[in-house]
Amino acid sequence: MAVGVVVPQDFVFGEIPEDRLPLDCGKTLGPVTLRYETHGTLNAGRSNAVLILHALSGDAHVAGRHREDDRKAGWWDEMVGPGRAFDPERHFIVCSNVIGGCAGSTGPRSVNPTTGRRYNLDFPMITIADMVRAQHRLMAHLGISRWLSVVGGSMGGMQVLEWARRYPEAVASAIPIATTARLSSQSIAFNWVGRQAIMNDPAWRNGEYEDAVPEQGLAIARMIGHITYLSDRSMDTKFGRRLQARDRYSYDFKRDFEVESYLEHQGQRFVERFDANSYLYISRALDYFDLSACGDGDLAKALAPARHCPFLVISFSSDWLFPPYQSKEIVGALRNNHAAVTYCDIESMYGHDAFLLEAEVLGRLIGDFLRCREREVGDA
Amino acid sequence: MAVGVVVPQDFVFGEIPEDRLPLDCGKTLGPVTLRYETHGTLNAGRSNAVLILHALSGDAHVAGRHREDDRKAGWWDEMVGPGRAFDPERHFIVCSNVIGGCAGSTGPRSVNPTTGRRYNLDFPMITIADMVRAQHRLMAHLGISRWLSVVGGSMGGMQVLEWARRYPEAVASAIPIATTARLSSQSIAFNWVGRQAIMNDPAWRNGEYEDAVPEQGLAIARMIGHITYLSDRSMDTKFGRRLQARDRYSYDFKRDFEVESYLEHQGQRFVERFDANSYLYISRALDYFDLSACGDGDLAKALAPARHCPFLVISFSSDWLFPPYQSKEIVGALRNNHAAVTYCDIESMYGHDAFLLEAEVLGRLIGDFLRCREREVGDA
Numbered sequence: 239m240a241v242g243v244v245v246p247q248d249f250v251f252g253e254i255p256e257d258r259l260p261l262d263c264g265k266t267l268g269p270v271t272l273r274y275e276t277h278g279t280l281n282a283g284r285s286n287a288v289l290i291l292h293a294l295s296g297d298a299h300v301a302g303r304h305r306e307d308d309r310k311a312g313w314w315d316e317m318v319g320p321g322r323a324f325d326p327e328r329h330f331i332v333c334s335n336v337i338g339g340c341a342g343s344t345g346p347r348s349v350n351p352t353t354g355r356r357y358n359l360d361f362p363m364i365t366i367a368d369m370v371r372a373q374h375r376l377m378a379h380l381g382i383s384r385w386l387s388v389v390g391g392s393m394g395g396m397q398v399l400e401w402a403r404r405y406p407e408a409v410a411s412a413i414p415i416a417t418t419a420r421l422s423s424q425s426i427a428f429n430w431v432g433r434q435a436i437m438n439d440p441a442w443r444n445g446e447y448e449d450a451v452p453e454q455g456l457a458i459a460r461m462i463g464h465i466t467y468l469s470d471r472s473m474d475t476k477f478g479r480r481l482q483a484r485d486r487y488s489y490d491f492k493r494d495f496e497v498e499s500y501l502e503h504q505g506q507r508f509v510e511r512f513d514a515n516s517y518l519y520i521s522r523a524l525d526y527f528d529l530s531a532c533g534d535g536d537l538a539k540a541l542a543p544a545r546h547c548p549f550l551v552i553s554f555s556s557d558w559l560f561p562p563y564q565s566k567e568i569v570g571a572l573r574n575n576h577a578a579v580t581y582c583d584i585e586s587m588y589g590h591d592a593f594l595l596e597a598e599v600l601g602r603l604i605g606d607f608l609r610c611r612e613r614e615v616g617d618a
Numbered sequence: 619m620a621v622g623v624v625v626p627q628d629f630v631f632g633e634i635p636e637d638r639l640p641l642d643c644g645k646t647l648g649p650v651t652l653r654y655e656t657h658g659t660l661n662a663g664r665s666n667a668v669l670i671l672h673a674l675s676g677d678a679h680v681a682g683r684h685r686e687d688d689r690k691a692g693w694w695d696e697m698v699g700p701g702r703a704f705d706p707e708r709h710f711i712v713c714s715n716v717i718g719g720c721a722g723s724t725g726p727r728s729v730n731p732t733t734g735r736r737y738n739l740d741f742p743m744i745t746i747a748d749m750v751r752a753q754h755r756l757m758a759h760l761g762i763s764r765w766l767s768v769v770g771g772s773m774g775g776m777q778v779l780e781w782a783r784r785y786p787e788a789v790a791s792a793i794p795i796a797t798t799a800r801l802s803s804q805s806i807a808f809n810w811v812g813r814q815a816i817m818n819d820p821a822w823r824n825g826e827y828e829d830a831v832p833e834q835g836l837a838i839a840r841m842i843g844h845i846t847y848l849s850d851r852s853m854d855t856k857f858g859r860r861l862q863a864r865d866r867y868s869y870d871f872k873r874d875f876e877v878e879s880y881l882e883h884q885g886q887r888f889v890e891r892f893d894a895n896s897y898l899y900i901s902r903a904l905d906y907f908d909l910s911a912c913g914d915g916d917l918a919k920a921l922a923p924a925r926h927c928p929f930l931v932i933s934f935s936s937d938w939l940f941p942p943y944q945s946k947e948i949v950g951a952l953r954n955n956h957a958a959v960t961y962c963d964i965e966s967m968y969g970h971d972a973f974l975l976e977a978e979v980l981g982r983l984i985g986d987f988l989r990c991r992e993r994e995v996g997d998a
């Protein structure tokens with residue numbers, strides 16, 4: 239059953255100097271707003287809280303609708319609701335927008351209180367660890383000392399790994415999905431090209447755009463990303479070489495193929511809801527993510543603090559952005575530490591996006607895993 | 619042994635109306651210049667001619683040097699020379715630049731004789747079949763009625779397939795390498811994004827650029843392409859997450875990683891030697907390539923005219939642009955026609971670019987295959 243209307247909330251911290259958020263780059267950030275949404279109620283034992291972490295283009299709006307007549311529900315709506323994996327009748331579900339984002343949390347387009355103008359490129363570079371540090375403040379604010387589980391796909395999965403490593407006492411279980419412990423050379427390369435497209439757009443103006451935003455550059459970055467989220471096979475199944483509303487080639491450079499029309503549409507839709515500077519910052523945070531660096535190059539060492547945390551690691555067979563072998567590296571490191579780890583490589587043709595699309599099998603796996611964790615927490 | 623200095627030659631045709639080149643789009647093109655280079659001598663029986671066909675960014679300069687002090691040799695230099703697979707002591711080797719290109723053959727930047735100005739977007743859309751039709755004119759000009767073999771990788775391999783199908787009497791054997799019988803949805807998608815980057819570059823000016831060329835757009839298109847030419851593993855081996863001349867992150871958007879520096883370099887080098895409008899036209903020719911369409915969707919039917927032609931089909935295990943399964947489709951269609959086909963999937967980590975890099979194993983395979991064909995031609 240779907241959840242109903244949800245009201246976004248803001249948590250603000252770091253308004254006084256000693257409360258500012260320290261960042262990996264050496265700077266501090268404050269004040270910081272975190273936009274978050276919740277479903278369900280924290281129980282008396284404060285043992286039923288689940289933290290859901292979103293991907294690059296995601297936000298706090300994980301499920302339900304902001305208004306009854308919203309056409310679209312939150313990004314993981316099928317996973318959240320009575321009888322679903324994340325069940326507001328059993329769980330207190332929290333999803334927070336990351337810092338650096340553009341959906342309510344403090345990011346490069348926020349106003350810098352010391353100048354009264356948008357940060358833009360004065361915004362400090364942020365990392366996955368910085369995102370997690372900010373969420374840790376939210377956790378205290380919500381009166382939670384331990385999450386029943388932290389869960390997320392893609393960039394959300396990186397945050398899961400960082401949570402488990404950095405705050406092991408605060409994480410009763412962890413579910414990293416379709417993710418990696420470090421960005422590969424190929425992924426860094428795609429991110430680089432996407433950022434170049436944004437920064438080459440004359441409308442970008444070194445990040446100081448106002449009315450005219452670097453739409454074309456951002457659309458190109460998104461289209462590149464989007465191809466990496468799908469699989470060769472899913473694209474061939476969905477579009478193949480079908481032409482868009484025509485029966486022969488146009489012999490020009492306009493849209494001929496359905497896949498071209500689809501990409502153009504995805505690019506345009508993204509520009510309406512996402513900010514170019516946020517794209518730069520968050521994609522850079524992805525590049526910089528390398529968990530093994532926290533263990534002097536040894537992933538098992540980096541994950542050693544999380545050795546008492548049960549993991550459910552999930553990958554998808556056709557994901558070529560963060561392929562199964564990268565999940566297996568995580569699993570190998572966890573097993574090396576004798577952590578309790580369940581690993582499932584789900585056979586799917588949907589590529590990386592499968593973590594958003596394979597809700598049925600994901601829901602079953604995660605639902606079972608969470609019920610076991612609830613029993614453990616209840617027994618403890 | 620390497621070949622020495624080679625002098626490019628031009629063949630011009632289509633200067634009178636009835637001699638113009640008919641194109642798939644319905645238009646005709648003329649006059650047409652084809653830039654080509656040759657090695658070796660046509661034998662008395664005219665039976666030793668080999669046609670080498672180049673890829674998207676290739677040209678007629680397959681081997682040797684234009685000047686003795688040229689720093690770089692032709693693009694397949696390791697394959698051409700005495701004792702090599704293509705041996706000027708045995709073969710008359712021909713390599714011609716495609717129409718639509720920017721390395722001597724007629725393309726969008728050529729002057730349109732009817733206007734006295736560059737064609738730019740007035741250049742007619744060309745297809746792989748059009749490229750092959752033009753080469754067929756060159757063949758007659760050279761006094762050759764049958765190629766001992768036509769061979770090429772990537773887009774060159776598409777021309778090989780088209781040659782074998784369109785002019786079966788003129789092809790004694792065919793060697794399509796790292797290629798496909800039709801562009802997949804994913805490849806069309808990457809090409810689309812690359813073209814958008816070029817056409818969004820303000821310097822492009824609807825193709826009418828002169829002094830200021832759309833460098834940034836073309837560099838982005840090239841960088842996207844370049845990632846698809848490498849494999850995840852080869853990138854991780856070659857660059858990994860190594861930083862470029864620094865020991866910690868810069869926490870900014872400049873080049874941090876070696877792979878970023880490499881891509882930037884590749885983009886810049888490409889801009890120096892390739893033309894943006896040519897990139898648009900040739901990438902569109904790739905999109906439009908679908909051999910099975912010539913057989914009403916049946917690849918075996920499309921290749922039926924080539925059923926008496928021996929084929930050597932070669933793919934590379936880590937090629938994800940034109941993956942082995944696409945070569946296997948070609949092989950399956952040929953076998954369906956009872957054609958004599960040898961198929962080899964070469965284990966390589968170099969991705970699509972392996973056809974340029976795995977010269978040793980390629981040379982051995984192709985050398986053996988050609989020697990058999992020479993014997994057959996000799997016996998006939």
